[in-house]
Amino acid sequence: MEKRILLTECADSTGLIAKVTQTCFEHQLNVVRQDQFASAEDSKFFMRTVLEGDFSCQDSVIRKLEQILPEGAKVRLNDNRRRRLCVLVTKEAHCLGELLMKCYSGTLNADIVCVAGNYPVLSELAHKFDVPFKLVSCEGISREEQEERMMKVIDEANADYVILAKYMRILSHEMVSHYPLGKLINIHHSFLPAFMGARPYEQAFRRGVKIIGATAHFVTDNLDEGPIIQQDVIKVNHRYDPEALAKAGHDVEQMVLLRAITKVLDDKVFIHGNKTVVF
Amino acid sequence: MEKRILLTECADSTGLIAKVTQTCFEHQLNVVRQDQFASAEDSKFFMRTVLEGDFSCQDSVIRKLEQILPEGAKVRLNDNRRRRLCVLVTKEAHCLGELLMKCYSGTLNADIVCVAGNYPVLSELAHKFDVPFKLVSCEGISREEQEERMMKVIDEANADYVILAKYMRILSHEMVSHYPLGKLINIHHSFLPAFMGARPYEQAFRRGVKIIGATAHFVTDNLDEGPIIQQDVIKVNHRYDPEALAKAGHDVEQMVLLRAITKVLDDKVFIHGNKTVVF
């Protein structure tokens, strides 16, 4: 029997779980797992329901739910086809390498359809895994022009998600707003909101922190302030200079990015204002 | 409005979530939070539902659910009164101390109504918090007699849960079976199933492990093999001798025991064979 994931998002009110599960039951779709959350501060309701059954009734289920749920409800029923990823990089190999490896081994339910970088160094790595690499250099052209070329590359890749895997450029308002919120995922090399901005490992060294971390988040206009999907940390000590901090940080970065993308691909992440609900 | 927790446990079948939530909806009880799990290997269904509303309909809800759920379903509707704890100890203060403190400060929704020990050393600590201490020494009497006296103390305490907070005695089959499964909670000073049995820190030292841990579990006849509620670990290294391992372990023990009891008091723990479901 097929499995699909029903994602429900609406204003909170009484009886929502009963309405959704009753509708599924009537369409002979069995609930395998259900997670739900209602926010206290703004009364939003989020539910992820794993269903099993015959989905020829799909349109009828969605139509029925849109009728009985509060106005403005968003209802989606996702299949589990492999998603398409476009990965943006600069010079560092670890995040790209981990994604290539996990797509190659089948651990990630996705294909990297394109790697695009502002430097050519990672083209060799992409090509090892038979993934096309597009160089979109910043040399000799304006920021606007570079971004336009990059957007063209991304659009041609026809990707479900764009992963900024240590792409060391700040995206302009124009570029961010070109994509729907939730499509661009960034790995930030610090435990946000500590050490926002440039050179976080240098900042961490100067501050003498005992723990460093990494943050995967959706990209919004406000640099380093998009909804956080995943964070993790490792312990460090006085022996770590900025270079050692960066090296230790790379392990966390690649792990946090991988986990965030896994959650997103499993349809376990809802965006809730500038925060996320992650089931 | 009052909040209560509905606990449902039965054989898995289709439509269970719909049936339960529909019944609550009909009784005008709103679902604040719901967690559910169905085991693949033996098709058991577990659900915890936080409800809000007027519970004068309580009996009617339970009767209805018992009718429509699969035969043998267990349905409970718990209020959040403070539970009564009886704590068994030997000589070590850290776990008892943490429980006394957290009950005193109101962090744990429970009262320690009695501390019972086979040595007198911790009576002073119990008395600081105005908790009666019962000495049930092993000196000069048989194991059976000591256990009988201890069971008498426990029974008189009229406790909801009996916490073995580093009580260094192995309970007999007779004593364990005197209580319903789920009433006795033990903290074991190792990361089970590693280092079962006596002197786990000595064992850990000899094996040269790099991580030690603690395990909180329900007590069953099979020593160290009851359903695990909570586990945690800390990193150690070659500098730790057995004494240092034990000292480091104490921090984990008190934290793991506290978290396990918090989960149990929040009605978030189901027993599932020799395992647990912890929401």
Next chain:
Amino acid sequence: MEKRILLTECADSTGLIAKVTQTCFEHQLNVVRQDQFASAEDSKFFMRTVLEGDFSCQDSVIRKLEQILPEGAKVRLNDNRRRRLCVLVTKEAHCLGELLMKCYSGTLNADIVCVAGNYPVLSELAHKFDVPFKLVSCEGISREEQEERMMKVIDEANADYVILAKYMRILSHEMVSHYPLGKLINIHHSFLPAFMGARPYEQAFRRGVKIIGATAHFVTDNLDEGPIIQQDVIKVNHRYDPEALAKAGHDVEQMVLLRAITKVLDDKVFIHGNKTVVF
């Protein structure tokens, strides 16, 4: 045989370890353990040496080391007498409770000689452990006057360290500079430098972070910017409201503060500018 700890701090140069260990060897003091660190950015040398032997030669050792080490070297030879702690509190019990318990059980090599608070609520808890409580209220008096009274209480306690165990007042420049750097230790209820300032759990909630933490640091003039001794974190998720974040945070706070004080009492912490070296 007695054990003592030799603490050496000076400008880095060649042969320092040889000079120190040779001097100890000549005085028939055996090195049980030695940790050393030289900072690359400003060439400072820090060494902690655990010695075993007959310390009647103590003055001779120190005099010799001061002669042969670079000018300005600081050399101390600490015995392991129980240190005296003065604990400052406001209303929250968890950090004070943990310190009282660990001093009571002998886990911390220290005595709490005085608890001082700007509210009376924790006097009962201090008295349970036979520790005097001094109320230094802020009511009806100026900040200067309250601080003067508090400093008088602290000075009369004749304490080695002053622990700010959730003392929710910002110390003035005058009060901070009244004490040598390294004497005042604070627990900050966030993972510094994230969420500096007031209400960090409220800030963490609004930002939607997936991890919260705590920071123990020496107090300096720059609020929340003193040298960090210890940090730790726990994972949280969208279900945590500010109150739940605070409750979860309390466990980390008490653990981080305890570990920081343990390190300080073991003479394992050097201050290095606005950072620390922790062996």
Next chain:
Amino acid sequence: MEKRILLTECADSTGLIAKVTQTCFEHQLNVVRQDQFASAEDSKFFMRTVLEGDFSCQDSVIRKLEQILPEGAKVRLNDNRRRRLCVLVTKEAHCLGELLMKCYSGTLNADIVCVAGNYPVLSELAHKFDVPFKLVSCEGISREEQEERMMKVIDEANADYVILAKYMRILSHEMVSHYPLGKLINIHHSFLPAFMGARPYEQAFRRGVKIIGATAHFVTDNLDEGPIIQQDVIKVNHRYDPEALAKAGHDVEQMVLLRAITKVLDDKVFIHGNKTVVF
């Protein structure tokens, strides 16, 4: 100036640190970092000293140390040339993939000179990184013969270390004793000594543990009982079936193996009986 690492291992006695550092000082070799450990239970002394200077005096230093240190002392002075790794695999890609990636990116100071497997599936991955793959199948030949062929492959690779990166064969006494202790490193897919033997994730599932882990260790005759180099864990819950446990475990396995090898390549690991000293 060149840096090298001096490794000293001998019976413990007084003045060892003074003797070693004095000797280095006399040869104008500066100590950049030093870590030392003396075991209480069997009085063994281990020291790792990072030296900086002109090493043309190398032979003289070692000769002098062998003279003045206790009889039987082992003294080595290692340069930091890239080491040669031979990696043994079966079918799972994650550990091999991580090692290939980290050697490729220069994070590991090593080259994988050969991958050998008892199945052909990972040859494609090895070839992507231009590493030769040798198939040493078990089909149709005796265990002895397969091991002989494998040893021939390993010996021809002229490797410093042999990494069993999820090589799912138990090595015979003959094969293990063919190599010096410390040359063979294995990643075991459980938190040893829990779940020794086959199918640890299945065992972990049946036991209902809340944490799973991985262990990197040197290989000895006693399966799963060699000296542990590195361990780490992740939290799991009742929702993890054996397959999900294995998938979660893979992340820990690859991380633990990478960290263990990093420590070994940095000459930070001493073998001490069936334990290790890891600086």
